[in-house]
Amino acid sequence: MALAEWASIRTRRQQLLASTEAMQSLDSSLTDLQRSELALYRQAVRDVPQDSGDPYKVEWPELPYFLK
Structure with missing residues (x-):
């Protein structure tokens, strides 16, 4: 069960990174x-x-104010 949760966390991490990629x-x-x-x-x-x-x-970091 925990392995599936870790996979879900990695997927969300990749989505969050992808959503801010172009801004760099x-x-x-x-x-x-x-x-x-x-x-x-x-x-x-x-x-x-x-x-x-x-x-x-898991505690996700807060988006910077200018992205909210």
């Missing part, structure tokens, strides 16, 4: 500060599986 380009309209905040958010998303030993207690 230098020709996006983000400011340098926003680009930095986006990089921190994406790193936190990538770290999610390593941050929790329990797939039922």
Whole structure:
């Protein structure tokens, strides 16, 4: 059961990363500060599986304010 939950978490992680992928380009309209905040958010998303030993207690990082 936990293996299926981890697979679901990895899928969500990939979806969150994909949804912000295009914003990383230098020709996006983000400011340098926003680009930095986006990089921190994406790193936190990538770290999610390593941050929790329990797939039922995963805490996802909050989207940066400018993406809400």
